[in-house]
Amino acid sequence: AQSVTQPDIHITVSEGASLELRCNYSYGATPYLFWYVQSPGQGLQLLLKYFSGDTLVQGIKGFEAEFKRSQSSFNLRKPSVHWSDAAEYFCAVGPHQAGTALIFGKGTTLSVSS
């Protein structure tokens, strides 16, 4: 079955520390991969996406993610977290077929301590 697993429900990091949010997927073929962020009371905003090519992708707000086919992972990283990064983060996968729905993980809530 197709699925996305985000192992960490809640993570707390200190402001200025590095961040890594984990995402593992189960999919029949190489999927499209996404990270979305949701600030409190808001909809989801796309952070970055991977379709093909370079396995290290850069996104908005200083985030990056690395696709590792052998590990079926697409972990999100940021070298230095800011207090404004506190939000919920969702990893998602979808097929190489335009217009289809994405499968989302259950999300990781990031808290930033000062």
Next chain:
Amino acid sequence: DVKVTQSSRYLVKRTGEKVFLECVQDMDHENMFWYRQDPGLGLRLIYFSYDVKMKEKGDIPEGYSVSREKKERFSLILESASTNQTSMYLCASIDNNSGANVLTFGAGSRLTVL
């Protein structure tokens, strides 16, 4: 930028009421989606539509119906609201011609059923 507008940000309804959640997108996207978001469960697909008057069930369609009479508008209907439908509802749309499955989300409609 694509804009997806959910007209009702917060609703409070009573058990048994009929509820309409409206979603409008302004970029002529073919496909539109309704997701439900609950803590610890992530986003789950309720229904989607790939054209006017066309609809497909998602993972959790029970208790819901949809309507798409115009390309820009996709409505989610709760025929008889129940307390277990208290949730955040997210609408999204996608451009079939972009070659990429990038969903654009609305800000969400938080529904409370008493």
